[in-house]
Amino acid sequence: MSARWFGFTVGVVAAVAVLALGAGVWAQGKWxxxxxxxxxxxxxxxxxKVVADAKKIAAANCVACHxxxxxxxxxxxxxxxxxxxxxxAAAVQGESDGEIFWKISNGRxxxxxxxxxxxxxxWGLVHYIRTLKK
Ligand code: HEC
Known part of the structure; x- marks a missing residue:
């Protein structure tokens, strides 16, 4: 194999590896x-009070994304x-308190x-999220 082909092959293999890794990390499907x-x-x-406190916690920790x-x-x-x-959304509101709590605790x-x-x-954040139900 010429050096040129070798370099090309290594490049392709690296690109595929990066794509596969990316898919593994980000294409996660339903949580x-x-x-x-x-x-x-x-x-x-x-x-x-629980809801008002949780709203403050969310403002400090969650609203940057949510x-x-x-x-x-x-x-x-x-x-x-x-x-x-x-x-x-119904996708979140349709879950049980325990499921929402677990997701907040574990992340993904x-x-x-x-x-x-x-x-x-x-658990206070779960109560707060419930107040946002459409
Ligand atoms: C850095 C951005 C970021 C921050 C900060 C963040 N989240 Fe999230 N959150 C996400 C992303 C992205 C998802 C979707 C993850 C997935 O589907 O794999 C998510 C999903 C969720 C879910 C899951 C909803 C469901 O039912 O599937 C809940 C609940 C949630 N976040 C609550 C919170 C709370 C509460 C906080 C603050 C304490 C918070 N998040 C802070 C990015 C963030």
């Missing part, structure tokens, strides 16, 4: 929480290869895991 997360009940009672109204149009969203979920791809927020704060 489904594990079945055991589904029936976990929200242990935090809903109140105006947008001020939670529709997924935050300023950082445009740069992401996977679009942030629209919290007001550009959605960071939020286990460093207390469980109480994460």
């Amino acid at each position: 489904v929480a594990p079945p055991e997360a589904k029936n976990v009940k929200n242990p935090v009672a809903k109140s105006d 947008g001020a109204k939670g529709v997924g149009d935050g300023p950082a969203a445009a740069a992401l290869p996977v679009k942030p979920a629209n919290w007001t 791809g550009p959605m960071p895991p939020w286990k460093h927020l207390s469980e109480k704060d994460r």
